[in-house]
Amino acid sequence: AQSVTQLDSQVPVFEEAPVELRCNYSSSVSVYLFWYVQYPNQGLQLLLKYLSGSTLVESINGFEAEFNKSQTSFHLRKPSVHISDTAEYFCAVSDRGGFKTIFGAGTRLFVKA
């Protein structure tokens, strides 16, 4: 069985500062890893994913995440955040079958002016 731990429940940061949202997972098998974003009163949207290959994956809006197999981590980073990045971010893991996806508890990113 897989599990996901998001190490920070809330992360306040000033606009244009860098941010890292931490995610650790556990699994006895190879996994796929995902980051989702949820804006207030909306469903979740896929931000980026790691399936295989390059351990560094990027999103279209400047986020990136790096898969670290030895540390079983998949931390999300952005070098300079905007007010519009304020949202809740969820890390998720699935086995290589991809059908049973388990989510972390979420990290609320709050960007201050």
Place this chain on the structure above:
Amino acid sequence: NAGVTQTPKFQVLKTGQSMTLQCAQDMNHEYMSWYRQDPGMGLRLIHYSVGAGITDQGEVPNGYNVSRSTTEDFPLRLLSAAPSQTSVYFCASSDQGTGGYTFGSGTRLTVV
């Protein structure tokens, strides 16, 4: 617009009542899942399906039933509502898991 449609958006039930949350997708996705979202607990998997006629339990299946008679539809049934089932429910679908899930907009359920 293509996507995942959930109905209703809001519902209030009395303890002991039953109801069905509807979910439909028009992307011909094989995988569908139901999650509940509670503050501080993230999303927890209730039931999932890998195709028509095939369902399985997730992390918190007690008190819920599902069926998958067609590729498009995946309804979630609450058999006898309890206050502990007050939550926001999300339905999601995926082509084969590698693309990640597309989520519906959610159903906010209150059981009194």
